[in-house]
Amino acid sequence: MQPQTTKAQSIKGKVKNSNNEPLTGASVHWLRSAIGTSTDSSGQFELQLPKESIKKLVISFVGYxxxxxxxxxxxxxxxxxxxxxxxxxxVVKGKRPGIYISEISPIKTEVITQVELKKAACCDLAGCFETQASVQPQTTNVITNSKELRILGLSGVYNQVLIDEMPLIQGLSYTYGISSIPGILVDNIYISKGANSVIQGFESISGQISVGTKEPDNTDKLLLNVYANSFLEKHLNANYTFKYKKWSNLTRQGLGLEFKNWYPLFE
Known part of the structure; x- marks a missing residue:
């Protein structure tokens, strides 16, 4: 600070940082007074003197x-x-539950994430719903262990199942096609009950199940999954991803052993 001791009606000054750079927009005001100003582009200011005998000047700037x-x-x-x-x-991190209601969808949509899918033995798509109550996987053929997905207690033919926004489950595949979709490929599942949009077809009478599969660029390069239960049913699933230039691919191979008979599940 370099003072000059002559009486005047105002005081001038300059506000800088420790690097002698001017601080533009710094606040300058008298203590306990509404009289104040701010510095210009060169860090300079001029302020009228108050009437008080003890004059205290407060200088402040964001980050200083x-x-x-x-x-x-x-x-x-x-x-x-x-x-x-x-x-x-x-870094602020948050955790969502395995099942939550979407906040961005215009209709009430329940989302099943990987957190919830890991709790179930997801050998096929029907197995992805073993830990929640919105969709009921119902066995339609005990010999082939085929299942359908029911919403609101209605048969699977009254709901629509989308795979990556495509209505691939239609006709007889409502009864036999659900078990052909491996659960190891499922990333997220979106469930909306009741009549919905007919953009993808007219089948969504009781509700819509939209299945999002894993993207090759955002999943494990190699993933192995083994499952066995008390009914002597065994499954071996493997995911393999690779990328070549602009192309990427996710390949899944699986074998199932049920009552000592080997058969391919999906390729």
């Missing part, structure tokens, strides 16, 4: 420590503000 200076007969001052301690990078 404020400073309070007692003014006696000075007409010009120079103030340097030191920077405050900067916090390090803060």
């Amino acid at each position: 420590q404020s400073d309070t200076i007692t003014i006696t007969n000075e007409t010009a001052i120079e103030v340097k503000l030191s920077g405050t301690k900067q916090l390090g990078e803060v």
Whole structure:
């Protein structure tokens, strides 16, 4: 600070940082007073003197420590503000439950994520719904262990099943096609009950089940899944992803052993 001791009706000054760079827009005001101003592009200011005998000038700027200076007969001052301690990078993480209601969908949509799918033995699409009550997997053929998906207690022919937004489950595949879709390929499932949009077809009378499969660029390069139960049913599933230039692919191979008979599940 460089004071000058001649009486005047105003005080001039300049606000800089520790690197002698001017601080534009710094706040300058008298303590306990509404009289104040801000610095210009060169960090300079001019402020009228108050009537109080004890004059204290407060200088502040975002990201810097404020400073309070007692003014006696000075007409010009120079103030340097030191920077405050900067916090390090803060990463905020949140966890969603395995099943939640979508906040962006215009209709009520229940979302089943990987967190919930890991709780079930998802050998096929029907197995993905073993841990929730919105969709009921119902066995339609005990010999082939074929299942259909029911919503609101109605048969599977009254709901629509989309695979990557495509209505691939139609006709007889409502009864026999659900078991041909491996659960290991499922990424997220979106369930909406009741009559919905008919953009993908007219079948969504009781509801719609939209299955999103895993993207090759955002999944494990190699994933092995083994399943066995008390009925001597065994499944071996493997996912393999590879990328070549602009092309990427996700290949799945699976074998099932049920009552000691081998058969391919999906290729």
